[in-house]
Amino acid sequence: MSTLQIELPDGSVKDVASGSTAYDLAKGIGEGLARQSVAARLDGELIDINRPLPGSGKLELITQNAPEALEIVRHSCAHLMAQAVKSLYGRDVQVTIGPAIENGFYYDFYSDSKKFSPEDFEQIEKTMAELAKADQPITREEISREEAIALFREMGEDYKVELIEDLGEETVSLYRQGDFVDLCRGPHLPRTGLIKSFKLTSVAGAYWRGDEKNAMLQRLYATAFQNNKDLKSYLNRLEEARKRDHRKLGRELDLFSFNEEAGAGLVIWHPKGALLRTLIEDFERREHLKRGYDIVMGPQILKTELWQTSGHYDNYRENMYFTEVDEQSYGIKPMNCLAHMLIFKSKIRSYRDLPQRYFELGTVHRHEKSGVLHGLLRVRGFTQDDAHILCRPDQIDAEVKGVMAFVQDVAKIFGFEYCMELSTRPEKSIGSDEDWERATSALMSALKDSGQDFEVNEGDGAFYGPKIDVKLKDALDREWQCATIQCDFTLPERFDLNYVGADGEKHRPVMLHRVILGSIERFIGVLIEHYAGSFPLWLSPVQVVVLNVTDNQADYAQDVYQQLKTAGIRADIDLRNEKLGFKIREAQLGKVPYMLVIGDREMEESRVTPRFRNGKNLEPTSVADFISFVEEEVRHYR
């Protein structure tokens, strides 16, 4: 029998007999290690702990608590769930696929008789627990493609048969536990007994292979962890996230609402929400003017012919709203670029005038599919902090970098973590290969120079050009695209934009579309969850509320309130005939940063006692000092 040379992480090399498993090797080092190991990594590739080592190489044992083990636990748990479902429903349900995902795993089932509902979860979980407790060995085997097809066809698993047929491999691997067998690449845990902490979380529809033309499957979502403590802390985190859901906080803080009669996906901003939005918009105008942008404004509707010129009519029509008056069709704008093009075109431009940076808080309407609407994060009418930069090709680099610096400054002010992605040419697109190539490499080089890590999404660009996306995370760890920088060689062409170069000839400018916050609506949605509704002082719709202890201080409280209002501070006053504790509770629930408590003591000394929303009282202070304090905080975006 031949031997394999296995190098361990400490650098030592062991000779093992061919046919040995990583488990055997671990056992040779120590019983405890063997028991703790759930898988191994041979030359970077994960393999089962009890699979004969396929060759010589560097071996690393993955122990139960290693981060890589979690994915294996979840994948094996997906099989366990499928086994439980099959044992409960037999041939009424067909298995398809079940991978591990970011916070757990899912398994898609097909059935025309069984409809899963959360009421089924308990029984499935119970069966899973029994199967786990039985500590069934999980074994791997390799069989030929024909044998596998015959096997799954015999079992009535049509989806598995289709998978194998499309796989194009001569042999496939199967995993068995008890009477359950699944087509799988692995790796898996050696025994079901290693699965200890799991919970089904939801059921939803999903298309077979993600294609809406295919059959609708039922997806059971679940999660699994290495121990109950981790599972519990994950479930708590979900609970916390639900508490800061912007849809819930939006109602509780009276920021905005939606109305069935007005229409889905159309935000109705209440006074406090509209004020918050105004604060953000004012911030945006200041920041843009500071950075050399010009504020412009375009109309809400433009003739349909113009949308044909731009290509939107051909590529984006199904998302647009149209209206007709006096036999003239108009498109309600889904993007702001058209008017900006017309501004550029309104006179002859010299190369010396470039770049032109047109900024607009542009309200757009897009007919999003009904099923995708989601609070403020996905709506049909929204306002973008949109700008179009028209520049010479040699200016692209500097402009893209300028935008990225802008994004970074703003993300810092709001305290967001973000990640960047580069999206390349999609199938449905306009423009020449050369233009796409040029635009893509311009964005790529700006990204590389910025030193930011980024991912590349092939084929995910806009139809008119490649883009850099910046994504922020919401409370449920979902990523939302906010900032985006899109390079566009096409629209200037279509609109025949040009400028006079140093050589006296006409040249084509390049256009950059970019947003910093993206949609103000979406940004505010993410912002609400980010701050859990407790906005920093500079953004709080109500910054200060004046609270009197008894009617006796009403006049003085009014006077304080007036001083605050005069100083431009967003103040409220609560003179109601209620106890101080009650007023504080209300201000607290309203997440007002500062409460100014005024009783007889304060009145006599012409002072106020500020209370911060974390419950801490500040020293009694004069109104003038408090005002300067607030102004200083606001100046620093705190």
Added chain:
RNA sequence: GCUCACAUAGCUCAGAUGGUAGAGCACAUCCUUGGUAAGGAUGAGGUCACCGGUUCAAAUCCGGUUGUGAGCUCCA
């Protein structure tokens, strides 16, 4: 758009098997003048999302529409 689920007072929710509705909070009035997260009493509020059907009778059963939620697909 697709799958599944849901829609009862401003909000959060009760209302087996069909017999025209209830709680807490919020709101109003009165009492209470109380120093850091809920003082007390009384009262007002709903054509049970909308349209149609079954039935002697529908919040309850059926169909459709609208809206919402979880996903899928698609996007700021």
